[in-house]
Amino acid sequence: MYDAEIGEVIGSSNTEFIAESALLHNPPPFGSFIQVKARETIYAVVCNAYTHSLEPNRLAIAYHRSEQELRDEQPQIFELLKTKFEAIIIGYECDGAVRYHLPPQPPRLHSFVHTCQPLEVRRITSHFWFLRFLMGVEKAPRDELIAAAIRAAYAVHPGERSFLVKAGKELIKLIGDDYEMLSAILHRVQD
């Protein structure tokens, strides 16, 4: 499958980055695994996406038209809207192996973002240490994010029930005292 760019990094730090989506209204799915190909490949999980006006003083308003109608009659608004997405860094590629700690440098601005292919996702999720990074996220509900990431990982381990069990056990270590959250996440994962 042709590995198209899905975005370009427009802001980054050691722990996260924000990218502009290549296609309006088409950011990578919440909780999915993406990678930035720069000096080294950095892996991340999408934790937030939004579309807004380019100019801070121009707000989006309701036109009460379908998208097709808008494209026909107000084409300019599509040039002035941008879709952006934010992602949490969970590791990077070093010496042929995935390292589950923060890369020494943040992803470079204007690097291109790609989705991770199924085999790559399998590789990244062969360990569950990435879950710990998702625990610290505040801009998305934690249980939703963790469940979405586990679902995305499970999708490339089809039918491997033991995978889910292992993920659950790893979660217990992180949130063992919060049984409610554990329960909430496991329910969401099973959907």
Place this chain on the structure above:
Amino acid sequence: MLDLARVSQQISRMAVEQQLVAEDGLKRLDKALGQLALESGRLPAFIRKLQASKTSWLLAGIHESLQKTYRLPPRPLAITVVATDGSQIAPSHHEVIPAFLLNISTVVLHYGTGERAELTSTPTLFYRDDDLYMDYGGQRVHVTGDLLGMRRTLMECQALLRQARRAQESGHRTCALSDGSLILWQLEGKPQDYKQASLECYVGSLEQARQQQIPVAGYISRPRSRDVLNTLRVGLCPETAPHCDRCPYTDLPRLPCAEIEGLSDRRLFESLLQPGERTAVFDSRSRVLENYGVHRIVFFYLHVGTEIVRVEIPQWVAASPTLLDLVHAVAYDQAQKGMGYPIALAEAHQHAVVRGAERELFYEMVTAVLLRRGVRAAISPKNLGKRRMTV
């Protein structure tokens, strides 16, 4: 510090006087409308009287009844609207070096096809002597103020036509919009060399449009023009052939034609037009138009829903019912889309504007590059002072 107490009394006084003005204004309007109906009833005589008059104010050229209105024609589903605008960062001896920047924006909006809109702006830096100086009345002067404004207007027009032609040639039915008047009245009275060069350029662009049959229209919001109103003043004048230089009524406390003074065309037509309707097409007697040839500018008023606007078009556009209807429909449609002001013009303006922060950045960039190359760039103390106020 503002002494609000002292201002508030003045504000109250203003409100009272405004009210009187408004009441008075209504009376005037009634009179004007009455006169309009009257003259429309005796149109040929009216036209003759107008042709015989010599006034100090601009008179509209009338061909049809002033009461005639035209309903909104349907807009073609697939139509492309092109607009441009510009802004400048003027040269200033106070700033870094005497260069100026013109930022011309272009907007191409395709309707009915779902194609992507094209919103661009092209900055051009003018720094060569040839750019910074021009011939004006036989002298070499610095390009600044009005001269710079005209330079910009011409560039906008050229860009407008360039994009419009590109769109038309790629199979789109195109309409070009311009913000403000198409009548370069500011050239009136200017040195011939300057005037000639400017008009050649401008009219040349209009000619390109004519050849491709691309309608070009100027859109004026909140027009203050009184061309048509002035014709009613002529109607009011008791003389058969009014000659303002030789006005016999100067002894009177008030001139007969003064009864409807102070009004504007737009106020007049507010009462007569329904949203979407336009007036008949009127001629403009602006002297500079003598140089326009076939591109002589005519105009009509249009009710866009929120206001009455003045739309100016070259004669050849008005002569073609198709093109005239197109302009009518597009102008109205654009105003709807833009919540009262044509969206294409609004976007063009947004894209042309250079904000304060960007302006600062521009100067910093220039300074940095010049420094690197060893050219000392100086900022005058005055501007330095403007930059930062301290205590």
Place this chain on the structure above:
Amino acid sequence: MHRRRVGVIVSGSLVGGLEMKLDEWYSVEDIRAGKFVVIEGEKSRFFCMVTDVRLDATNPQVLADPPDEEEDLMRQVLHGTATYGTVCLRPLLMTDKDDAPTARANEPHLVKTIPIHFSVVCEAEEEDVNRIFGSEEYGTRYFHIGHPLDMETPICIDLEGFIERSNGVFGKTGTGKTFLTRLVLAGLIHKDRAVNLIFDMHSEYGWQATQEAGSGRHGFVKGLRQLFGSKVAIFTLDPESARRREVQSDFAVKIPYNQIMVEDIAALADELNLHPTAVESSYLIVNKYGRDWLSMLLRQEPKDIKDFADQIGAHPESISALYRKLKRLEKFDFLQEKVHEDAVYKIMEYIDKGLHIVLEFGQQSSFLCYMLVANILTRRIHDLYVQKSERYLAAGRAQDKPKQLIITIEEAHKFLNPMAARQSIFGTIAREMRKYFVSLLIIDQRPSSIDDEIMSQIGTRITSLLSDEKDIAAVLTGVSNASWLRSVLASLDSKQQALLMGHAVPMPVVIRTRDYDGVFYAAMGHVEGEELAQKARANIADLFGDR
């Protein structure tokens, strides 16, 4: 050595025992009290027994809101992480972790410390068991008596340690004490460690007996005589019974009255319901008639008792009571006025030759009979042994050394309850330990009735299921830090499981007893049927060459 992992040590103390967190893939239901495990510490290896198992949870919320049956994923996730099993272990022996298994330093020794946190705990392997309990391969002092629970490795008792003291086989009725005793005796006989004199109350040890459990249930199991042939002699008190059961007996034991002493009667006081004064009165009879006191008493007619009493200066009522109670003895066939051969001398003769004796009681299996005979014979044998020992100790000649004798008695609490123990010969023997080369093997289902002091002399205790708290406490008398053993004892299976502790084993251990079957017979050297014929033919061939 690749041991199967069970869990890791998470807490504990030297005195209180250790706690292990069970690995998630090891089911709690597979851990049983008494199971044998090994802890791999940092510098030492610890051999332990499982004493308790419990369920734990990291978060009480999980227990307050447990997952439903259908919530498979949650259950699996919680298992081993938020919910897990904790196993209590008692370390019993430790060795250094050097790689030289035969080095002196690697001898298992008492536990003086505990392993570090998170030491891995594994199932014990055959090598571990052998190293601790010895193996029959190491020599004849080790006898294979059973297997640890969940393992096939043999557990051996050290017969040298076993015979150092008197020993006991305890357990509720029906828990296989007879089998255990038979095993032990077979071991002693097979390894030729001591000579056994067995007072077989219900004729279970000599010839075949019915099997109550295991394969071959309701069939017959072989007796010691059948297994060991001529090495074991069967003496009987009831030749008729023996004949009826087609048991070949070697000697019919008869006891003359003049061998019965007052002490023998005193020991029967409870059984006969004799008042102490009656016993005192016996001494008065002895004063007058010496050794014939009993015959003299029994010869009297009831009407003569008063006079008899007066003659000896005893209270007529006492004598009368004595007479009435002792008259019962007359119905015992084996008690006679005169006897051709002295049974005790005969017994000693066999013992000196190293032959083992099973004394069957046949129909004479009442407590009274059993106690009387056991007391009488043992008393005399003990006297003879004391003489022999003293002679040997004086001269020190090897040929004078008496053969180590082990006397097996059942219903031991009758002989060794606090009252009787003071006077009975068995109490004496128990207290003397091995001074005179005689020791006891006591069999009992009510150890709480046995005198404490005697119990503390019991070197090795082989205990099957006990449920009475008092009995459990009694069996654990003199064992230090024994509280943890209580739960182990209470959790034994009712059959074929026993707890071994004492001199014969380096550490207490729960075993599944060895099957007493054809395999065992063969191991004891027993051959039969076709095999026997083959063996005979082979022998003949050896003797006469190939014809």
